[in-house]
Amino acid sequence: MWLVDYRDLIWNLTISDLKVKYQSSVLGFAWSLLNPLLMMLVLYFVFSNIFRFELENFALYLLIGIIAWRFLANGTMTAMGSIVGRPGLVTKLYIPRQILVMSSVLSSFISSILEFAVLIPLLFILGAKVTPNILFFPVVHGIYFLIVYGISLVLASLFVYFRDLNQVWDVVMQAGFFLSPIVYPITTIPAAFLEYYMLNPMTVLIETYREFLLYGLTPSLASLLALLAVGAVMVAAGTLVFQRLERRFAEEI
Amino acid sequence: MNSDEAIAVEHLSKEFRIPHDRKVTMYEHIVGILKGGKYSYELFQALDDVSFTVRRGETFGVIGPNGSGKSTLLKILAGVLYPDSGRVQVNGKIAPFLELGVGFQPDLTAKENIFLYGSIMGLTRKEIGKRYDEILDFAELRRFENMKLKNFSSGMAVRLAFATAIQTDPDILLVDEVLAVGDEAFQRKCSEKIEEIRRQGKTIIIVSHALGTVQELCERCMLLKNGRVLSSGETGKVVEEYLRISAAGS
Incomplete structure (x- = not known):
C-alpha cells in the first residue's frame, strides 16, 4: 500500500510545503491566520448592518463557516496544481503520483487545524456554549479531509489536460460559498427549497461544525454517517479517475 | 525470467501522438469543436519491438543518434512512461538518475x-x-x-x-548522461563511486552520447535507431556499427 510504503516521503513533502508556505511572506504564519479573521470582520459588518441578520453570536457563526469553507477552497485550489507544479517528480522518476496530491491536501489540512485552534479561545471570549462535544472535531475534520482529498484527485488529474480548469473551479467555489450557509442563517432559505439545499454536503458539514463548536450539541449520527459516505465515495471516485488519467501524465506535462 | 537477469524487456513498443494543434485548455477544446476542427495528429513510433536483457551485475550501454528512443526507453524502465505493448520485468530496486x-x-x-x-x-x-x-x-x-x-x-x-x-x-542504476557533475576533482570522485558500485555487483544501465564513456564502462551495448534495435552485443562491435551508420548517414 503506497500510503504506508511512502509515509516518510508524504510527510517530508508536506512539511517542506508548509515551511515554504509560511516562510514566503513576511508575516508568514500570522498572516494566514489573520486572513479569516479580517474576512470575518468585513462580512460581519456587511451582513449585520446592511442585511440585518438577527442571529445570536453572528460573529462566531460567520467565523466557523469561513474557516470550515477555507479548507475546501484553499485545499482543492492548491492541490489542483500539485501534479503540474512538480514536473520533475512526474517525468524524471517514479513515485505514486497521488502522493503529490495527498501531501498538498495534508498541508492545507494542517493549516486548517491551526486556524481552528485559533478559533478556540475566541469561542470562550465571545461566549459560545463550549461543551465536551468539541471533541468531535477530529472525527468531523477527518471526514472532511476525505472529501477534500477525493475532489482534489479529480481536479489535479484533469488539470494536467485542461489548464484552464482553475478558472472554472474558481467560479464554482465562489458559487459554492454563497450556496452554503456561511454568511447567512439557514432560516433565510425558503421552505420549498430547503430539501434541495440540504443536499449540498458542505451545508451539512458546516452546520455540523457549528453544532458542536458553537451550540455545544452532539452532532447527529445520521449527518456524520452521511458525510462519511460522501467522503468514501469522493475518495473512491477520485482514485478511479486519477488512475485512468495518470498513465499519460508524463507525456502531457 | 531467469534469476540472473536484472532486466528483461520483451517486444516493447511505444507510440507518441503529436497533435497538429495541441489543445491544453477547455476553452481551446470548445472553440475547436465549434469550428468543426478534427483532432488530427501525427504518430511517432518512439520504440518499435525492442527486446533485450540485462544480466545482474552488468554495465549495459544504450547508444544511438538523437531521437532514436533512448530516453523513452529509460523512462519506461524508470516507470515514468507506460509502454503501449510489450513487457518490462525488473528484478530489484531501481534508482533513476535521469536528472539529479x-x-x-x-x-x-x-x-x-x-x-x-x-x-x-x-x-x-x-x-x-x-x-x-x-x-x-x-x-x-x-x-x-x-x-x-x-x-x-x-x-x-x-x-x-x-x-x-x-x-x-539501489540494485539497478539508470543513468542518463549525468556523470559530468561539478568540477574535475568532484567528477573523479563520482566516477570512483560509480566504479565502486559496479564492483559491488550492481547493475548499471547507461544512456549516453559519449562513446568514450560507454566503451570504458560497458561490457555490452545496444544500438537504437528510429526506435528499433540495430545491433546489440559486445560494446566494441556495437560502437563500430554506430560509427559506420553515422558515417553513412552524413
Missing part, C-alpha cells in the same frame, strides 16, 4: 533538502539520518549545512544531489 536534484526546494536549507530529496529517492527518514554525515562529507558542503539552497551555486547543488542520490543503495 529532482524536487529540490530552493527556499529550504541544504539539510532540509537532503531529507526531502533522500525520501524522494526512496530512503526512509531513519536511513537518511544515519547517512546524513556521509552525504555532507561526500558533497564537501559541511560548512553550508544550514544555508538555503537558492544561495548555492549550481555546482554545489548538483554535488549535494549526487551525494544524496548515491546513498539510495
Whole structure:
C-alpha cells in the first residue's frame, strides 16, 4: 500500500510545503491566520448592518463557516496544481503520483487545524456554549479531509489536460460559498427549497461544525454517517479517475 | 525470467501522438469543436519491438543518434512512461538518475533538502539520518549545512544531489548522461563511486552520447535507431556499427 510504503516521503513533502508556505511572506504564519479573521470582520459588518441578520453570536457563526469553507477552497485550489507544479517528480522518476496530491491536501489540512485552534479561545471570549462535544472535531475534520482529498484527485488529474480548469473551479467555489450557509442563517432559505439545499454536503458539514463548536450539541449520527459516505465515495471516485488519467501524465506535462 | 537477469524487456513498443494543434485548455477544446476542427495528429513510433536483457551485475550501454528512443526507453524502465505493448520485468530496486536534484526546494536549507530529496529517492527518514554525515562529507558542503539552497551555486547543488542520490543503495542504476557533475576533482570522485558500485555487483544501465564513456564502462551495448534495435552485443562491435551508420548517414 503506497500510503504506508511512502509515509516518510508524504510527510517530508508536506512539511517542506508548509515551511515554504509560511516562510514566503513576511508575516508568514500570522498572516494566514489573520486572513479569516479580517474576512470575518468585513462580512460581519456587511451582513449585520446592511442585511440585518438577527442571529445570536453572528460573529462566531460567520467565523466557523469561513474557516470550515477555507479548507475546501484553499485545499482543492492548491492541490489542483500539485501534479503540474512538480514536473520533475512526474517525468524524471517514479513515485505514486497521488502522493503529490495527498501531501498538498495534508498541508492545507494542517493549516486548517491551526486556524481552528485559533478559533478556540475566541469561542470562550465571545461566549459560545463550549461543551465536551468539541471533541468531535477530529472525527468531523477527518471526514472532511476525505472529501477534500477525493475532489482534489479529480481536479489535479484533469488539470494536467485542461489548464484552464482553475478558472472554472474558481467560479464554482465562489458559487459554492454563497450556496452554503456561511454568511447567512439557514432560516433565510425558503421552505420549498430547503430539501434541495440540504443536499449540498458542505451545508451539512458546516452546520455540523457549528453544532458542536458553537451550540455545544452532539452532532447527529445520521449527518456524520452521511458525510462519511460522501467522503468514501469522493475518495473512491477520485482514485478511479486519477488512475485512468495518470498513465499519460508524463507525456502531457 | 531467469534469476540472473536484472532486466528483461520483451517486444516493447511505444507510440507518441503529436497533435497538429495541441489543445491544453477547455476553452481551446470548445472553440475547436465549434469550428468543426478534427483532432488530427501525427504518430511517432518512439520504440518499435525492442527486446533485450540485462544480466545482474552488468554495465549495459544504450547508444544511438538523437531521437532514436533512448530516453523513452529509460523512462519506461524508470516507470515514468507506460509502454503501449510489450513487457518490462525488473528484478530489484531501481534508482533513476535521469536528472539529479529532482524536487529540490530552493527556499529550504541544504539539510532540509537532503531529507526531502533522500525520501524522494526512496530512503526512509531513519536511513537518511544515519547517512546524513556521509552525504555532507561526500558533497564537501559541511560548512553550508544550514544555508538555503537558492544561495548555492549550481555546482554545489548538483554535488549535494549526487551525494544524496548515491546513498539510495539501489540494485539497478539508470543513468542518463549525468556523470559530468561539478568540477574535475568532484567528477573523479563520482566516477570512483560509480566504479565502486559496479564492483559491488550492481547493475548499471547507461544512456549516453559519449562513446568514450560507454566503451570504458560497458561490457555490452545496444544500438537504437528510429526506435528499433540495430545491433546489440559486445560494446566494441556495437560502437563500430554506430560509427559506420553515422558515417553513412552524413
